[in-house]
Amino acid sequence: MTSTNTTAISERGLLRFITAGSVDDGKSTLIGRLLFDSKGIFADQLDAISRAKNKRTVGDTIDLSLLTDGLEAEREQGITIDVAYRYFATPKRKFIIADTPGHEQYTRNMVTGASTADAVIILIDVSKVKLNDDGSVDLLTQTKRHSTIARLLQIEHVIVAVNKMDLVNYDQTVYQRIVDAYSAFAAQLGLKDIHAVPMSALAGDNVVTAGDNMPWYQGPTLIDLLESLSVYDACHDEPFRFPVQLVARHNGHEANDFRGYMGRIEAGSVRRGQKVLLQPGGQEATVKDILTFDGSLESANVGQSVTILLNEYLDISRGDMLTEAERPATLSKNLKADLCWLSEDALDVRRKYWLKHTTRQVAARVTGIESLLDINTQQRREADTLRLNDIATVSVTVQQAIATDAYADLRSTGAFILIDEVTHQTVAAGMIRPGDSD
Incomplete structure (x- = not known):
């Protein structure tokens, strides 16, 4: 396992992450705990889940999983079906969480949630992992499946949350055996930036606060890890990519023949006077202007939605792409x-x-x-x-x-x-x- 990345708070920005794991590993409960302990929910939300008729807890204990399981079928069956997105913030960072289903038939939903994620939390339920007499550990198929998808989708950071430690009396040996088994599998996959945290989402141990049940663990809590992960966007250094969504023309009463190409910059940057290449057409052109709702820009970067005007008249339509002339697609x-x-x-x-x-x-x-x-x-x-x-x-x-x-x-x-x-x-x-x- 690698050490935690440390970056200046000003560089941290927004972090998108997903939770993934097998059925009933505690993904929704973990997110509920994050929201609850970080003061990321409102009083009316708390009141609503307290009165929910389909609860998975005993007595008056709040069922935190209901914060993300919004569909009635999810509440009735006690499972997560659709991807649920939640936003919350701490003094150090803003977050968007995607709670993804654990059932194998909903793997496609996990792929959807993972496609824009910077980090993934792989939950492992200690009560489900098979600990063999020879010291080996059999990880669940869904743990392997979701880790494989994380690798295919190039998710940069992987956090292994060994959950429900309270069910094994917070045994350090059990935790270490699971971490060693996952590390071996991750090496086989080619996953690199991996962090492990022992926790109990239900009790709140090592989610936002450390608690007293695992004094042998001296590492960061889950929220500390999430706040410190680097999310530097390499797309700023990549070649310019601008898929055209719409061709904008004037209303027919203007004297000038306005023709702008609207879309979102998917990579790199563009500036006035820059040479760009139309693909697949193959013609070069020069950027005349870059327009937004607020006016004209000298340059624009990845993630901005803009209208680009060119000096040349080219046959461009939706689906074409403007790229960097020196580094085309x-x-x-x-x-x-x-x-x-x-x-x-x-x-x-x-x-x-x-x-x-x-x-x-x-x-x-x-x-x-x-x-x-x-x-x-x-x-x-x-x-x-x-x-x-x-x-x-x-x-x-x-x-x-x-x-x-x-x-x-x-x-x-x-x-x-x-x-x-x-x-x-x-x-x-x-x-x-x-x-x-x-």
Whole structure:
């Protein structure tokens, strides 16, 4: 396990994180505890969950999990089904939390929540982990699955929350065996920035405050860790990427022929006078102006939604991308990608799907399955189809060339989804592999 990163408070900014783990590992309770102990809930919310008819606690104890389990079906069944987002802040940082389901059939929801996360909290329930006589530990399949997805999605920080320590009398030996087992699995995956915390979300130990039950643990609490994690956005240093969402024209009564290209800067920065490249068209142009609701800008950075005006008249429409002329994206009709299959209907390699990449949507086919990943062993095997929650390396061919980057380099231009052309349901999420596109 690595030591905690320390950064200046002014550099910490907003942290997006998710909770992931198996069923009943205590994800919703943990988030409820974070909100409750950090004063991140209002009095009326507290009153509402105190009066809730579907509670999972005994007596008058507040069921903190109800703070995120908002659907009636979630409260009735005592499970998390949908991704629930919550916002809270401490004096040092602002947070957006995504509470994701633990059931295997809702893995697709976990993928959704993880796609924008800076950190993931992997919860491990000590009462469910099998401690073998030879000293080894059998981690649950969902722990391995969610860790694998975190690796595929390039989530930078992993916090291993060994929960429900009160059920094993806060035994340090049990905690250390679990941490050692996870560390070995994480090394196999290639996860690097890992921190472990022993806790009891129900009792509040080591969530916001340390408590007195684990004096042998001298490390930071969960909230201390979350406040100290670095969230430096590498996209500021990356080449300019601007998928066009809309072409804006004047209202027909103006003398000047206004033509602006609206969208969100997904990576890098742009300035007036800069040379940009239109992809897939291939023409170069010069930025004339950068407009926002508040007026004209000299330059704009990643994350800003702007309207870009060019000196040249080019045929540009939604789905095209303006990129840095010196460092363009890769144009390709054939992609290699890691694919998470999200549909209950199996992949049919004979069928056509819609591939949605940034603002561009093109017809596509999965032309081959290179290998299917076994979550437990991390070994790969042959497969002729993909089923719900399968993860595989595949080949995808698109009808028109698209401008992409490797997901490891840029999330926004390295990710895509596949859509069923009949039902219009999202059936898969893909991450483009480096160096394999052509």
